[in-house]
Amino acid sequence: xxxxxxxxxxxxxxxxxxxxxxxxxxxxxxxxxxxxxxxxxxxxxxxxxxxxxxxxxxxxxxxxxxxxxxxxxxxxxxxxxxxxxxxxxxxxxxxxxxxxxxxxxxxxxxxxxxxxxxxxxxxxxxxxxxxxxxxxxxxxxxxxxxxxxxxxxxxxxxxxxxxxxxxxxxxxxxxxxxxxxxxxxxxxxxxxxxxxxxxxxxxxxxxxxx
Amino acid sequence: xxxxxxxxxxxxxxxxxxxxxxxxxxxxxxxxxxxxxxxxxxxxxxxxxxxxxxxxxxxxxxxxxxxxxxxxxxxxxxxxxxxxxxxxxxxxxxxxxxxxxxxxxxxxxxxxxxxxxxxxxxxxxxxxxxxxxxxxxxxxxxxxxxxxxxxxxxxxxxxxxxxxxxxxxxxxxxxxxxxxxxxxxxxxxxxxxxxxxxxxxxxxxxxxxxxxxxxxxxxxxxxxxxxxxxxxxxxxxxxxxxxxxxxxxxxxxxxxxxxxxxxxxxxxxxxxxxxxxxxxxxxxxxxxxxxxxxxxxxxxxxxxxxxxxxxxxxxxxxxxxxxxxxxxxxxxxxxxxxxxxxxxxxxxxxxxxxxxxxxxxxxxxxxxxxxxxxxxxxxxxxxxxxxxxxxxxxxxxxxxxxxxxxxxxxxxxxxxxxxxxxxxxxxxxxxxxxxxxxxxxxxxxxxxxxxxxxxxxxxxxxxxxxxxxxxxxxxxxxxxxxxxxxxxxxxxxxxxxxxxxxxxxxxxxxxxxxxxxxxxxxxxxxxxxxxxxxxxxxxxxxxxxxxxxxxxxxxxxxx
Numbered sequence: 137x138x139x140x141x142x143x144x145x146x147x148x149x150x151x152x153x154x155x156x157x158x159x160x161x162x163x164x165x166x167x168x169x170x171x172x173x174x175x176x177x178x179x180x181x182x183x184x185x186x187x188x189x190x191x192x193x194x195x196x197x198x199x200x201x202x203x204x205x206x207x208x209x210x211x212x213x214x215x216x217x218x219x220x221x222x223x224x225x226x227x228x229x230x231x232x233x234x235x236x237x238x239x240x241x242x243x244x245x246x247x248x249x250x251x252x253x254x255x256x257x258x259x260x261x262x263x264x265x266x267x268x269x270x271x272x273x274x275x276x277x278x279x280x281x282x283x284x285x286x287x288x289x290x291x292x293x294x295x296x297x298x299x300x301x302x303x304x305x306x307x308x309x310x311x312x313x314x315x316x317x318x319x320x321x322x323x324x325x326x327x328x329x330x331x332x333x334x335x336x337x338x339x340x341x342x343x344x345x346x
Numbered sequence: 347x348x349x350x351x352x353x354x355x356x357x358x359x360x361x362x363x364x365x366x367x368x369x370x371x372x373x374x375x376x377x378x379x380x381x382x383x384x385x386x387x388x389x390x391x392x393x394x395x396x397x398x399x400x401x402x403x404x405x406x407x408x409x410x411x412x413x414x415x416x417x418x419x420x421x422x423x424x425x426x427x428x429x430x431x432x433x434x435x436x437x438x439x440x441x442x443x444x445x446x447x448x449x450x451x452x453x454x455x456x457x458x459x460x461x462x463x464x465x466x467x468x469x470x471x472x473x474x475x476x477x478x479x480x481x482x483x484x485x486x487x488x489x490x491x492x493x494x495x496x497x498x499x500x501x502x503x504x505x506x507x508x509x510x511x512x513x514x515x516x517x518x519x520x521x522x523x524x525x526x527x528x529x530x531x532x533x534x535x536x537x538x539x540x541x542x543x544x545x546x547x548x549x550x551x552x553x554x555x556x557x558x559x560x561x562x563x564x565x566x567x568x569x570x571x572x573x574x575x576x577x578x579x580x581x582x583x584x585x586x587x588x589x590x591x592x593x594x595x596x597x598x599x600x601x602x603x604x605x606x607x608x609x610x611x612x613x614x615x616x617x618x619x620x621x622x623x624x625x626x627x628x629x630x631x632x633x634x635x636x637x638x639x640x641x642x643x644x645x646x647x648x649x650x651x652x653x654x655x656x657x658x659x660x661x662x663x664x665x666x667x668x669x670x671x672x673x674x675x676x677x678x679x680x681x682x683x684x685x686x687x688x689x690x691x692x693x694x695x696x697x698x699x700x701x702x703x704x705x706x707x708x709x710x711x712x713x714x715x716x717x718x719x720x721x722x723x724x725x726x727x728x729x730x731x732x733x734x735x736x737x738x739x740x741x742x743x744x745x746x747x748x749x750x751x752x753x754x755x756x757x758x759x760x761x762x763x764x765x766x767x768x769x770x771x772x773x774x775x776x777x778x779x780x781x782x783x784x785x786x787x788x789x790x791x792x793x794x795x796x797x798x799x800x801x802x803x804x805x806x807x808x809x810x811x812x813x814x815x816x817x818x819x820x821x822x823x824x825x826x827x828x829x830x831x832x833x834x835x836x837x838x839x840x841x842x843x844x845x846x847x848x849x850x851x852x853x854x855x856x857x858x859x860x861x862x863x864x865x866x867x868x869x870x871x872x873x874x875x876x877x878x879x880x881x882x883x884x885x886x887x888x889x890x891x892x893x894x895x896x897x898x899x900x901x902x903x904x905x
Contacts, residue, residue, distance in 0.1 A: 152360065162357040169360035178360045188372040195379035202386050216478055218412065325375070 152178050182334035186264055192329035193256050199322040200249060206315035209295050213308045221315060222246065222291060244290035245319070252288075252326045255281045256333065263337040271338060278335045285327040292320045395423065395443035396451040400481070402497040405437040407461055407479025415441055415450075415457070415481040422447035422483060439497075441481070451493050454486030454506075458498035500525060502540065509559035510537065513615065515571055515601070517623035520551050522575045522599030529555050530574060530602040536561035539601065553623065555601065565603065568610040571623050572630035575599035606631055636693025640762040641666075643729045643743065644674070645684045647769060652731055652741040658688045660745045666690030668743060686731075687762070688743060719763060723756040725749075728768035741770075 146153065152163040154171040161171065161178060169178040177183075207219035220228065222245045230238035255277050262274060298310040405428045407413070415423035423443035431438050441457075443450055460482045481497070484505045520542060529537035537557035545552055557565055601623065605612065615621075624630035649671065658666035670687035692699045706718045719727070726747045734742040745765065754766040769777075837844055869875060 151357070159358065161360045164360055164362070166360065166362045168363050170363050172358045172361050175361075184370070184372065187370060191372045191376050195376035198376060198379035198383045202383060206386075217414075224411075321379075325379075 147180055152180055154178055181336055181340070182332060185332055185334040185337060186260060188332040189256065189260055189329050192325050192332060193253065193260070196249075196322050196325035196329060197253055199318045199325065200253075203315055203319035203322050206318065207313045208291065208315035208319060209298065210311040210313055211298075211302075211309070212306075212311070214306070219313065222319065241291065241294075244288050248284055248288040249322060249326065252281055252285065252330065256326070256329055259333060259338065263340070266340065274338050275335060278330070278333065278338065281330045285323070285330055288323045288326075289320070292316055292323070393445050395445040395448050396491075396493055397426070397440060397442050398423075398451050398493045398495060399438050399440050400457045400495045400497045401431060401436045401438050402459060403436055403499055405439070407459055408437070408439050408481075409478065410439075413439075413478065413480055415443070415447075415483050416460075417447070417450070417483040417485065422450060423481075425481065439481075447483075450483055450485050451491055452486060453488040453490040453492045455488075455492070455495065456484045456486070456498055456502055457495055458482050458501045460501065508556070510557050511559075511562040511565065511615070511617045512540065512554055512556050513565060514618060514620040515553040515555055515623040516545075516620060517551050517553060517573070518625075520553070521573050523553065523573070523601065524599065528600045529557060530600055531561060531564050531604065533602075534561075536564070553601075563614055564605075565615040565619075566605055566610070566612045567615050567619070568612070569603050569605055569615065569621065570630035571601055571603040571621050572627050573599070573623060573625055574602035574627075602627070604631075632694065636691055638666075638689045638691055640669075641688050641690055642762045642764045643686045643688070643767050644764065645686060645731055645767050646681060647684070647731070649684045649686065649731055649741060651733070651739040652686065652743075656740065656742050657734075658690055658743040658745065660690075660695060661747075662744075663695060665692070665694040686743065719765070720756050722747075723754070723766060726751050727765070729765045730768050731770040733770070 147163070150163045151160050152169070153160050154174060154176060156176040157171060157174040159171055159173045161169075163180065170176065171178050182188075204222055207221050207224075209220050209225065211218045211220065222241075226238050226242050226245070229235075229241060259274060259278055259281075262269065295310075295312050295316045299312050302308050302310040402408070408425055408428050410425055410427050413425040414421045415425070421444075423441045425439050426442045427440045429438055429440075458481070459479050461479045482501060484502055486506050523539055523542070525539055525541060527539040528535045529539070537555055540554045540556045542551055542553040544550075603621075604627075652668065652671060654668055654671060656668040657664045658668060666688050668686055668688045670685075672685045672687070674683050674685050675681075676683055702718050726749045727745060728748045728751050730744045730746060730748075731741045732744045734740050748768050751766075751768050756766060757764065836842060839845070872881075875881075
């Protein structure tokens with residue numbers, strides 16, 4: 137609309153840049169073009185970005201279900217076996233007098249992954265439809281998703297640390313349970329999904345094509 | 347427009363390579379994820395066993411999502427929810443069993459909450475102090491599915507499939523026994539009481555006991571069980587005897603069993619065989635009671651000292667006990683007879699009973715007891731209230747044959763059987779004493795006394811006379827007699843001159859006799875000698891040896 141609309145973009149000028157050696161080549165509109173200098177594949181946008189991001193996002197979402205349903209950690213203290221799922225752990229923290237910790241864990245383990253699903257979904261849908269709504273904010277949202285991605289590994293770290301540290305036989309023991317694997321997978325796949333998403337697609341509004 | 351903007355300088359052309367793998371392969375990731383998720387669901391679904399609900403009196407120690415169900419210390423399920431029943435009388439715990447534990451959702455499975463328990467028998471479930479309670483399970487043999495259980499409040503003492511045998515014991519009351527009370531055989535614990543319940547009619551208790559293998563083989567069909575609780579103190583000729591089982595038994599109760607001494611049926615008892623639980627070893631070892639029979643006796647006397655449970659003896663063999671003592675009123679005689687009811691066990695008479703029954707059968711008496719009794723009553727069988735203890739005056743009922751007893755009518759058909767009675771020994775004695783006293787009263791003791799007195803005075807006088815005059819004379823007479831005897835003694839002593847003279851005289855007499863015989867012999871041979879005298883050539887009279895006894899008479903008879 138504004139200045140941005142008038143300024144030329146690389147695609148408009150028939151140019152394509154190599155992501156690896158930064159060589160600018162002529163866009164030959166070929167699907168499988170490669171950089172003549174370093175040999176890495178050339179593409180205007182990340183190839184099949186929508187499809188891959190969708191696929192990964194869906195996969196992450198599927199894994200997110202067992203991650204929450206299955207227990208992630210077993211604590212054995214004085215013979216008292218206690219299996220915790222993410223949510224039951226948070227509730228226990230809250231009930232047993234650590235609401236601050238409960239909030240942190242809730243944020244890292246529930247809010248952040250959910251936020252990533254929602255944010256990525258929103259970005260994907262809006263970009264696929266070529267919406268020109270809130271372009272800058274959507275770009276910020278994408279950067280936020282990339283940034284907070286690894287923070288949701290908090291639960292995995294906690295379980296890994298406790299498992300390593302708390303091994304006192306009968307008195308106290310912590311074991312990881314399958315849930316944490318699925319939770320880790322969810323986090324990793326959402327991170328990959330956010331990486332496969334090409335933020336330039338946000339700006340590839342329909343208006344620019346015409 | 348766009349063409350204008352294109353930069354057509356000497357920019358490098360990208361190389362075109364053969365197409366890479368189709369990007370749509372990325373869909374494999376969600377597909378795999380879906381497969382994994384699906385497999386999880388399938389796995390969870392297939393691993394999920396039946397859900398059962400168990401009702402307990404209290405939810406103490408039951409924690410939804412945490413409390414597990416264990417069988418042989420292996421987790422077979424978990425409590426998913428605990429809620430109050432609709433009538434608020436108990437709690438219902440929903441338990442999700444594992445698939446492998448499907449067999450636990452059958453009709454005779456048992457569930458109970460394992461909590462730490464401290465009893466006289468020991469401490470159990472101490473591990474639950476730290477780990478919290480869990481639900482113990484025991485599976486039965488039933489195949490019938492069931493998903494609604496009533497939890498036991500106490501752990502079962504016997505788990506299904508434990509090697510051993512279960513037996514039933516019938517007792518009058520439970521005593522100090524409880525579930526888990528030990529069973530002793532020769533003072534070794536071989537089992538325990540597994541359950542007990544009141545009999546349907548409320549007239550006793552049935553205990554179920556479990557004897558562990560291999561000791562269950564010592565239970566035979568003739569084994570006797572008795573309550574071993576308590577202390578048995580007896581004072582005998584050999585001093586004070588205290589007889590107990592273990593100290594725990596004294597406190598918590600227990601049962602002991604043993605075979606009776608002597609020959610008995612030693613076949614092993616079968617599972618669920620029933621036995622009688624006796625109160626003490628003495629009763630247990632007594633001959634078997636057999637079927638109890640009720641008899642009634644009517645006494646026309648005071649029965650002070652007869653108490654319920656007093657023994658009934660048959661010829662000295664205890665074979666029953668008194669169960670009731672009631673007063674009756676007889677309008678005809680205006681007296682108050684006492685009706686005594688007793689339970690007797692004919693089997694206790696042992697061989698005698700067996701033989702009597704056999705005889706009765708042989709005779710064709712169908713009412714074995716009553717007709718048999720009728721015959722016995724004819725022969726003088728009577729019941730008597732006898733004094734068992736002169737100090738306390740306690741009575742017992744003795745059934746004895748009194749041949750002199752007056753005849754009575756006996757109705758063998760009456761129910762209960764009424765045994766005719768005879769006055770007891772004590773009564774008889776009382777009566778006899780009364781007779782004696784009556785007779786004694788009739789004796790004229792006064793006149794007898796007076797006469798006796800006079801007689802004694804006369805006697806006194808006579809004796810005085812005797813003392814004064816007769817005795818001194820007697821003395822002198824005795825002295826004279828003594829002297830005479832002394833003289834006689836002197837005369838007849840072996841060394842006295844009289845004796846010696848007598849011997850000499852006798853020898854002389856002998857000699858004279860011999861001379862006379864020689865003379866007669868000579869004269870027999872030579873009668874002429876009387877005229878001519880003795881010839882010179884003749885041997886002197888003493889010279890010829892005494893002729894042999896045969897010759898002498900023959901020679902003498904010649905002339």
